[in-house]
Amino acid sequence: MPEYPPGAALTTPAATSVAGPPHRAPEVLSAAAMLAILRRHLFAWLTVTLLTPLGGIVALHRITPVYTASGMLIYEPAEYKAQAMQSVLRQDPATEATLASQAELLQSLHIAQKLVERGGFDTDPEFNPARRPPSFATRLFGWMARDPQPPVSGPAPDPNRDAMLLAVHGALHAKPVRFSRVLEVTFTAQDPLVAAAAVNNAMDVYIKDQYRAKARAVHRATEQLRSRAEELRRETRKNEDAIAAYRARLGLFQGMHAGIEAEQVTHLTEDLVRARTELANAEARLDAARGKAGAGAQAAVAPSVVQLRGQQEQLAAQAMARQSRLGPNHPEAEGLRRQAEGARKILAAEIARVVASIEAERRAAKDRVTMLESNLRTAQAEADRIAKAQIPLNAMQRDADAARAELQAVLLQIQDTAQKAAVETAEAHEISQALPPRQPSWPPTGPLTMAACAAGVFLGLIAVYGLHLLDTSVSSGSDIRDATNLPCFALLPEIGKRALGHLRAEDYVVRRPLTAYAEQIRSLRASLRFGAHRPRVIAIAAARPGEGKTLLTLSLGRSAKLAGESVLLIECDLRQPKFARIFGSESEPGLSDFLRGTATIGDISRPDPWTALSFIPAGRSTGDLLSLFMSDAMIKLLDTAREQFDLILLDTPPIQAMSEARVIAALADAALLCVRWRNTPRAVLRHAFDLLRDTHANIVGTVLTRVDPKAHVRSGAADSEVYHRRYRPYYRS
Ligand SMILES: Nc1ncnc2c1ncn2[C@@H]1O[C@H](COP(=O)(O)OP(=O)(O)OP(=O)(O)O)[C@@H](O)[C@H]1O
Numbered sequence: 001m002p003e004y005p006p007g008a009a010l011t012t013p014a015a016t017s018v019a020g021p022p023h024r025a026p027e028v029l030s031a032a033a034m035l036a037i038l039r040r041h042l043f044a045w046l047t048v049t050l051l052t053p054l055g056g057i058v059a060l061h062r063i064t065p066v067y068t069a070s071g072m073l074i075y076e077p078a079e080y081k082a083q084a085m086q087s088v089l090r091q092d093p094a095t096e097a098t099l100a101s102q103a104e105l106l107q108s109l110h111i112a113q114k115l116v117e118r119g120g121f122d123t124d125p126e127f128n129p130a131r132r133p134p135s136f137a138t139r140l141f142g143w144m145a146r147d148p149q150p151p152v153s154g155p156a157p158d159p160n161r162d163a164m165l166l167a168v169h170g171a172l173h174a175k176p177v178r179f180s181r182v183l184e185v186t187f188t189a190q191d192p193l194v195a196a197a198a199v200n201n202a203m204d205v206y207i208k209d210q211y212r213a214k215a216r217a218v219h220r221a222t223e224q225l226r227s228r229a230e231e232l233r234r235e236t237r238k239n240e241d242a243i244a245a246y247r248a249r250l251g252l253f254q255g256m257h258a259g260i261e262a263e264q265v266t267h268l269t270e271d272l273v274r275a276r277t278e279l280a281n282a283e284a285r286l287d288a289a290r291g292k293a294g295a296g297a298q299a300a301v302a303p304s305v306v307q308l309r310g311q312q313e314q315l316a317a318q319a320m321a322r323q324s325r326l327g328p329n330h331p332e333a334e335g336l337r338r339q340a341e342g343a344r345k346i347l348a349a350e351i352a353r354v355v356a357s358i359e360a361e362r363r364a365a366k367d368r369v370t371m372l373e374s375n376l377r378t379a380q381a382e383a384d385r386i387a388k389a390q391i392p393l394n395a396m397q398r399d400a401d402a403a404r405a406e407l408q409a410v411l412l413q414i415q416d417t418a419q420k421a422a423v424e425t426a427e428a429h430e431i432s433q434a435l436p437p438r439q440p441s442w443p444p445t446g447p448l449t450m451a452a453c454a455a456g457v458f459l460g461l462i463a464v465y466g467l468h469l470l471d472t473s474v475s476s477g478s479d480i481r482d483a484t485n486l487p488c489f490a491l492l493p494e495i496g497k498r499a500l501g502h503l504r505a506e507d508y509v510v511r512r513p514l515t516a517y518a519e520q521i522r523s524l525r526a527s528l529r530f531g532a533h534r535p536r537v538i539a540i541a542a543a544r545p546g547e548g549k550t551l552l553t554l555s556l557g558r559s560a561k562l563a564g565e566s567v568l569l570i571e572c573d574l575r576q577p578k579f580a581r582i583f584g585s586e587s588e589p590g591l592s593d594f595l596r597g598t599a600t601i602g603d604i605s606r607p608d609p610w611t612a613l614s615f616i617p618a619g620r621s622t623g624d625l626l627s628l629f630m631s632d633a634m635i636k637l638l639d640t641a642r643e644q645f646d647l648i649l650l651d652t653p654p655i656q657a658m659s660e661a662r663v664i665a666a667l668a669d670a671a672l673l674c675v676r677w678r679n680t681p682r683a684v685l686r687h688a689f690d691l692l693r694d695t696h697a698n699i700v701g702t703v704l705t706r707v708d709p710k711a712h713v714r715s716g717a718a719d720s721e722v723y724h725r726r727y728r729p730y731y732r733s
């Protein structure tokens with residue numbers, strides 16, 4: 001389908017008369033389309049964009065500013081000071097949590113209560129609701145509020161004081177400064193002096209509370225330690241008494257008693273071993289003396305016996321020798337025998353003496369062994385008894401030692417605590433006092449103004465988009481094409497009052513032939529004339545009243561007439577006739593009279609005083625008007641007109657309401673559809689188009705009427721080019 005830009009469409013494709021609108025893909029707004037929408041609703045956008053920040057600024061000025069004073073304090077517990085020099089890089093996991101806890105303490109209700117107690121807030125209506133004038137709601141519904149019931153027990157409730165407390169609590173804030181032991185305390189109030197004083201008071205209360213709490217803790221700890229020391233003292237004394245009593249009962253001596261017993265056993269054991277050795281020696285010597293161990297051993301033990309034995313054996317040998325030589329009875333032999341006997345007896349007596357002496361030695365050794373064994377047994381029994389008795393004693397001793405050691409430790413602790421308490425300071429110190437702030441903390445005028453500007457732009461865009469969605473009217477040739485697939489032959493501008501001056505709109509095309517309006521009419525004529533089939537009878541139709549049908553009929557007819565064509569205008573809108581008034585002629589007889597057969601063509605046809613074109617007014621509007629138009633007379637009238645005129649224009653009533661409009665359009669060679677710019681809804685246009693198509697009218701195209709050229713140019717529509725200011729020199733008003 002060829003494009004028909006206004007003033008350039010020279011063909012009239014018949015195919016468009018029956019074709020429906022093309023299938024449209026879902027609308028995706030390109031940047032250009034969005035810009036066009038923005039330009040179209042520029043006024044709305046600017047209004048919202050400017051009013052929003054303006055409203056914001058007004059609102060900002062109505063807000064009472066508040067000031068936030070800020071002070072700093074550092075939290076340094078005693079251990080931290082001690083550890084601080086050890087390693088600055090060492091992580092202290094408790095720090096963050098501790099500081100957060102301290103911040104909570106600082107902004108606690110307790111501190112708020114102390115602030116209220118220190119005064120200054122009672123007279124301040126910002127914090128004391130009793131000082132505020134009653135609100136509108138209170139004045140209105142105050143009588144409904146019930147007096148609080150007195151409590152069954154405890155202090156009477158004071159809602160004002162509670163509200164004041166909560167207000168102060170809400171204004172007080174504390175937070176740790178990151179990566180430090182510093183706490184920032186802030187207070188927000190309408191008066192900067194009140195804010196600064198509140199911060200300083202809060203820090204002061206907190207530090208003093210800290211100190212008091214610490215002193216209390218030290219005192220409590222000292223008291224506890226003292227009572228524990230007393231307990232331990234008593235316990236130690238009891239233990240020592242018990243040990244002493246036990247010792248006395250079991251006959252245990254203090255000190256090295258257990259050691260002496262063991263030593264005695266050792267000595268006795270050694271003595272016993274020695275005594276046993278001596279006994280064994282005595283027995284060995286006894287055996288030797290008796291000769292059991294041989295002569296050698298005996299000689300070692302008793303040398304006198306060996307000598308006597310030798311003498312005795314010598315005498316016995318001599319006696320034997322004399323006896324054998326001299327005979328047994330020889331006196332010499334006998335004497336020798338007696339001597340030998342005597343020597344034997346002496347020997348025996350010597351042996352007995354030696355044995356008796358060694359025997360006595362052995363007995364003495366044996367008695368000593370027996371005595372030592374008995375002593376050892378006694379000593380061992382005593383050592384065992386003492387060792388057994390020592391076991392509970394040891395336990396008692398241990399208990400006593402432990403109690404003593406603990407007592408010692410507690411006494412040291414008491415000493416230490418007392419020393420610390422003497423040099424105790426608070427764990428937090430003020431490092432910067434709060435000064436009255438100069439700038440309000442709320443509202444942040446700069447950012448809020450910027451935000452309001454941004455919101456204005458954004459809301460403006462939303463408003464534009466909303467208007468775009470709500471706007472279903474036709475506002476350009478391409479809108480018409482989208483809705484009906486019909487070309488738009490012309491965009492007739494709205495003739496403003498200033499441009500019109502003393503003229504009538506109907507005469508404008510004649511009196512101002514060089515204007516854009518007249519040019520658009522000529523453009524329309526060109527489009528109609530140079531189409532594939534030049535229509536001679538054209539019905540000027542529109543969906544609704546006031547779309548400019550009559551004015552277009554007149555303008556088109558007069559323009560064609562001025563161009564030398566023979567033109568006939570027939571007013572087919574019998575219900576709202578205007579021709580008679582416009583042309584200043586009689587309204588009757590007119591078309592209806594001819595159709596009823598009560599008048600001839602000559603009776604009803606009149607000349608235009610300006611251009612001398614012929615027109616037929618509507619005539620009387622009675623009876624069944626539709627039948628009149630469907631009559632043969634109408635066809636005959638048109639046939640006759642075709643023979644006499646180059647162009648016959650039929651001014652019709654609105655299609656939506658009047659059925660004769662469709663009949664007239666069907667009788668004509670072509671139908672031209674007027675669409676009022678930014679007024680006719682797309683759906684209405686589409687419906688009118690369908691109605692005409694259903695009656696097989698030959699709809700050749702459309703005309704956009706009453707266009708506001710400036711607004712149209714602003715919208716950036718493709719067909720707005722014709723009204724661009726660069727074409728102004730081409731027109732004259
Ligand atoms: N382009 C225009 N510039 C200025 N005024 C216009 C324009 N078009 C129409 N009008 C004015 O609008 C009013 C209605 O126009 P017109 O009578 O032509 O519409 P209509 O479609 O014929 O209406 P109806 O169906 O009621 O007959 C008239 O007062 C007319 O002067």
Ligand SMILES: [Mg+2]
Binds near residue numbers: 549573
């Ligand atoms: Mg009209």
